[in-house]
Amino acid sequence: MIHLDRTGDVFTLTMDAGENRWNTTFVRNLAEALDEVEASTGPAALVTLSANEKFFSNGLDLAWVADPDAYPEAGDRVAFGEEFMALMGRIITFPMPTIAAINGHAFGAGFMSALCHDVRFMRADRGFVCANEMQLGMRIPNPELALFRHKLPMNVYFETVQLARRWAGPDALQAGIVQAITPLEELREAAIARATELAPLAANRDNYGGQKEALFGKNAVLNGPHGPAHMLKNAADFH
C-alpha cells in the first residue's frame, strides 16, 4: 500500500493503493512510513509519489465512507476524521523538506496532502488538482480552509475553495499552487533532484521543523493581532 525507499539523502514514499483514496488503514500505513523517515538523522528530504499513472490521490474512500462494514480492511471509520486531519497537520510541519510529485489527479483529501508538502512538482500535460467540495454541495471544514489559506495567494485561494476550480499543471504553476511542471517521464527524477538540493536544510531538524511550527502551528505568528511594524519596533517581545 505504501512503499518506502531511500537513496542517498532522499526518501521516496510511493502510494500504491489504486486511486490512493483515504481511509483509516491508508492513513495508518502512511503514518508508519513517516515514522521511519522521521527516525533518520542528518540531511534528508521526502518525495511522495503515486504508483498509479492517472491518479496522485483521488480523495476520500467514498465507497467505504458510505458503507464501512462492507470494507473492513479499510479500518476504523470512527477514527478516520481526526487521524486524517492530524496526519495532514504532521506533514505540514514535517522536520525536513517534503516534495509531492503530482503525476495525475489530486482531488479533495489528495490535494490537501499535496499542499501539506513544502514543494509540489506536477505533470505538465494531464491531471487536475481540485478541492471539489462546493460542487458536491459540501462545506470545506475550517482546518482545510486554513490550510489552503496559508499556502496560496488570496485570489488563488478563493478560486480554489469557493469556485472549486480544477487546476491543470500550467495554470497551477502560474497561480503558485505548484512550483514546477515537467513531462510525466521526468517528474520522478526532477522531484528527487530537487529533494537532493533541499536535503541539507534538514541537517538541523529542530530548526527546520520548528520554523514550520512557527509558520503553521499554534499561535502562528502570521495570525497575531499585530503587524510587522509593531513587532519590529518591539522585537524583544516577539521571540
Added chain:
Amino acid sequence: MIHLDRTGDVFTLTMDAGENRWNTTFVRNLAEALDEVEASTGPAALVTLSANEKFFSNGLDLAWVADPDAYPEAGDRVAFGEEFMALMGRIITFPMPTIAAINGHAFGAGFMSALCHDVRFMRADRGFVCANEMQLGMRIPNPELALFRHKLPMNVYFETVQLARRWAGPDALQAGIVQAITPLEELREAAIARATELAPLAANRDNYGGQKEALFGKNAVLNGPHGPAHMLKNAADFH
C-alpha cells in the same frame, strides 16, 4: 437606474445611472434588485454590468456628498455610509456565484463593488480599476482595507491601497485582480457564459453562502490566532 433581467439561471443586473456613482438612492435600488435575485431558488448566478460604455462605476457621488441638499433625489446623506458598507458586505457573501463585468473605469466604491463579486471579467483595451484615496489625501477605511486584503495577493494589495495604482486590464489579470479579460464586445457574453457554468454551485444556497461567511464573516477562519497545523491536529475543535 437598475435593470434586472433573467435568462436561464443567470440574472443580469445592469447599472444605468450615468457614471454609476454611489449615493443612498443608488444603494437602495441595487439592494432591492438583490432582494429579487435572492428570492429565487435553485441554481443561479449574478452578472453585474454597466449600461455606460466608459464607466463601470466611477465611485462616490461626490457632487451629492459635497452638497446633499442640491440633489434630494440622491437620498438620505446620513444613512449612506452605513448602508453602502452593509451592501458591500452583503454582496461579498451573496449566496450564489457573482461576476462583475468591468467594461470601463471602476474607481473607489466602484472598485470595491467589483471586488465584492466572486469573479471579475474586464475589458482588455481600456479602463482602469483603482482605489485612489491616497491620491486624494484620504485614508481608506478599515473595512475597505480588509476587503482588499482578503481578495488580493499581499504585494498587489499594497500597490493598490497604498500607492493608488491604476490597473489596466492586462495588468489586473496578471496580478490576480480580475480573472479574465476580453474585448469590450465580447465581455457581456463571456461573463454570462461563465455565470452559466458556475450557477450549479448555487443549488445549495446555504452551503455556498455559508462558506463565504466562513471566509469573510465574523470570526473568519482565516484570521484566527492558530495556523493550519494546529487546526489540522485538533480538527474536532474547529468545525
Added chain:
Amino acid sequence: MIHLDRTGDVFTLTMDAGENRWNTTFVRNLAEALDEVEASTGPAALVTLSANEKFFSNGLDLAWVADPDAYPEAGDRVAFGEEFMALMGRIITFPMPTIAAINGHAFGAGFMSALCHDVRFMRADRGFVCANEMQLGMRIPNPELALFRHKLPMNVYFETVQLARRWAGPDALQAGIVQAITPLEELREAAIARATELAPLAANRDNYGGQKEALFGKNAVLNGPHGPAHMLKNAADFH
C-alpha cells in the same frame, strides 16, 4: 557611510560601507539620515541606493557579531538587535513613498531593509535577494517572519523563508517581490523617476504614514479576528 542628497522632491540615500553590512554604527547613521528626510515637508519620496556595484547589502556584520571588541567602530553590540529591528519598523511605516534600488545581492538583513520599502527596483542580470537563515541553521525571528508575511504572496513567502530561495531579478519580478527590473546602468534613474511620480502622495504625511501604520502597525486591521463581510456590515465599529 551614508550619503544623503536631494533633487527636487526626491531624496537619495546612498549606503557606502563596502558590502553594507549591518552593525550599530550603520543603523545609527542611517537613522540620522532618515531624521533629515523626515524633517522635510511637502511632497517627497526616498530612494535607497548602494555605492557598491555588487552588493545592495550583504546582511549582518558577522565579523563584528563574532568578535565585537575587535571592531569598536561598529558600535554597541548589545544595542544592535533592538535598534536594527526598530529601524526596520520605522522604514516600513515611513511617511512618504520609499523605493529600494537593488543593484546587487540583498541577503538577510539587507533583504529585510529592501522589503521595508514601498517599492523595489532590481538589477535584471545579476544579484540575488535571499533570506538564508534556514541554510545557516538559524530560525528567522518572528518579527522578520511577520515582515515577509505582510509583503509577499503566501506561496512566495513560504519559498523565501522556509526554503531560503535565492531570487534573481526576473523571478523576483514574477513573484511580486520586486516591482520592476532594469539594466544596472538604468536602475538609479528608473528608481528616481518612479519616486518622482510617487512623491505627491507624501503631500499629506500624516495620511500616507497613518495608513501604513494601519496596514503594518499595532492591531493591524489585516490581522483582526473578523473578515471583511463582518467589518463591512458593521463599518461604524471599525473606523
